[in-house]
Amino acid sequence: MFTNFLEFVREIYQTEGSVPLHEPKFIGNEKVYLNECIDSTFVSSVGKFVDLLEEKISDYTGSKYAIAICNGTSALHTSLLLANVNPGDEVITQPLTFVATCSAIVYCNAKPVFVDVDRDTMGLSPKGLKSFLEKNAEVKSGKCVNKISGNIIKACIPMHTFGHPCRIDEIASICQEYSIELVEDAAESLGSFYNNQHTGRFGKFGVLSFNGNKIVTAGGGGCIITDDENMARKAKHLTTTAKVPHPWEYSHDMIGFNYRMPNINAALILAQLENLDKFLLEKRKLAEIYKNFFSENDIQFVEEIKNSKSNYWLQTIILENREERDKFLQVTNENGIMTRPIWKLMNKLDMFKECQAESLINSEWLEDRVVNIPSSVR
Numbered sequence: 001m002f003t004n005f006l007e008f009v010r011e012i013y014q015t016e017g018s019v020p021l022h023e024p025k026f027i028g029n030e031k032v033y034l035n036e037c038i039d040s041t042f043v044s045s046v047g048k049f050v051d052l053l054e055e056k057i058s059d060y061t062g063s064k065y066a067i068a069i070c071n072g073t074s075a076l077h078t079s080l081l082l083a084n085v086n087p088g089d090e091v092i093t094q095p096l097t098f099v100a101t102c103s104a105i106v107y108c109n110a111k112p113v114f115v116d117v118d119r120d121t122m123g124l125s126p127k128g129l130k131s132f133l134e135k136n137a138e139v140k141s142g143k144c145v146n147k148i149s150g151n152i153i154k155a156c157i158p159m160h161t162f163g164h165p166c167r168i169d170e171i172a173s174i175c176q177e178y179s180i181e182l183v184e185d186a187a188e189s190l191g192s193f194y195n196n197q198h199t200g201r202f203g204k205f206g207v208l209s210f211n212g213n214k215i216v217t218a219g220g221g222g223c224i225i226t227d228d229e230n231m232a233r234k235a236k237h238l239t240t241t242a243k244v245p246h247p248w249e250y251s252h253d254m255i256g257f258n259y260r261m262p263n264i265n266a267a268l269i270l271a272q273l274e275n276l277d278k279f280l281l282e283k284r285k286l287a288e289i290y291k292n293f294f295s296e297n298d299i300q301f302v303e304e305i306k307n308s309k310s311n312y313w314l315q316t317i318i319l320e321n322r323e324e325r326d327k328f329l330q331v332t333n334e335n336g337i338m339t340r341p342i343w344k345l346m347n348k349l350d351m352f353k354e355c356q357a358e359s360l361i362n363s364e365w366l367e368d369r370v371v372n373i374p375s376s377v378r
């Protein structure tokens, strides 16, 4: 099968050479907007592209407000601060995620708590979340308290892994029941919907990323989406050095961050977004092609769950066991077909070893088996 796969991928991408995992595609107005941005001299902290981007993202996702940020990690950090995550608080998330989700929690001097994922979505399991809370938490005067640690569980960050929506409606209602703020890490899921609602729109904040490897890129960039006007205003303020608006005076009313997105990055992403629908279509086609190939070869290809529409950002397969996985990774990478395993579980990293974790059976099962295969738009 493995040698078949090498041939198959080369045929898909029409090349005899190597195939990357995911490369950006600049086939639209990228150079036009970048030139316009440079000619205007407004490449940095202000400019029309930032405003246009925020408008476009809120139109596309259906969120009332969008705040452009320098990257997804900073957008997560800002969202958690605005969700009032204080030092000593706890934030529930999944161990199967990119490290930024957990880093953002620690930036707030809060602690991650790990709850298992579902096998089919690879995202936070509502069943796992519910049973964790039933066992470990109680709501006292409107606050969710962890009975084991005595700390407040302030927020929950589910993540839509590789663009596949998790069961976010169930997660949202559990969070509501336990007075936990929901912050969605939708960094990988621009263009993914659950029940026809864009991912990132089910809690108070949703976070997008426009990093170089994501479905569309600003070089680096991120965005917070929210329906809360007050929070949107605060997010803008906090991420633009907390400068008090004034035509010439420099005054700041709190310690803010320099987390704004430069205008030149906004110019690039705007052009990219004009092709998002095309990219989504192509990713879906690619998924169909892979699905057929892998079903013939008796290998599980990961698909979107019912009621959801995935952006199929990174195409994903599940191999038999760790041994098979390692063999597959070796054969493919040695032959120039780039593939990679899913992340090492967060609770196994030194920084998060001491964090509370509930039975992570599915996460561990997936960790041994999941591999991403070449996913670039052709």
Ligand SMILES: *Cc1c(COP(=O)(O)O)cnc(C)c1O
Residues within 6 Å of the ligand: 071, 072, 073, 074, 097, 098, 100, 101, 159, 185, 187, 188, 209, 210, 211, 220, 221, 222
């Ligand atoms: C990419 C990513 C981020 C961080 O985004 P950056 O823009 O790279 O800072 C956060 N969480 C997840 C799950 C990601 O994949």
